[in-house]
Amino acid sequence: MNMIKKIYDKLLKDYGPQGWWPLVEHPGSNPTKSGAIEGYHPGDYSLPTTDTQRFEICLGAILTQNTSWVTVEKSILNLYRINSLSISGIKKLSDGKLREMIKPAGYYNQKARYIKEFIVFFEKLDGKVPSREELLSVTGIGPETADSMLLYAFKQPHFVVDAYTKRIFIKIGLIDKKANYDEIKKLFEDNLDKDYKVYQEYHALIVEHAKRYYLKKTNYGKCPLLKLIKK
């Protein structure tokens, strides 16, 4: 009964709180030291606390589209080092310079455009929380990016569905191969408390779990959730 919740409990028990979304600067981090590995803040659901941090999360959400997070970290640190990890900082950059900084994350031409367009949208918010529809109206923001922003930057209870989520839950038989984004999103939201902290943790745990068992197809069979399902 409620496998969705049961799986969440198991993943949290096995892996512990993940501390998403990583932020270069937060109490306890040390960004000058090296990477943003220290950007994670497990158990602290108070972040982000500033508009600059909110923007950093939104920026990361765009940069990580179909791209590994390590290359996104490089891009974000590139901006950080030239003191441009902020709206005002990016606005000062030429288009070419912005493209150069985010190059490691790939698709740098379109992502640079997406970022510039998002900045206009973000400034118009003037501190307000955007609706999902408003976010989706911005070029470059699709369902997953919108939900990532809502969930991690604005602490709104929107479940984030990514490629890993589909892969895992198709494998264990809880969703159909042809289920679309909104159907999968609804499955999770219908079976969990409407709590942004739970949604944040669950999505992060799914990514962690996928990195352990779902990078290579030959490993799918080792997924411990397969046994959990059969009971």
Added chain:
DNA sequence: AACCAGGACGTGA
């Protein structure tokens, strides 16, 4: 050396 990474857009059926 393919394959894929914390997807979205534009196009044409």
Added chain:
DNA sequence: TCACGTCATGGT
């Protein structure tokens, strides 16, 4: 609505 090509660097 939905399948398909495109965008691009970098890690495994």
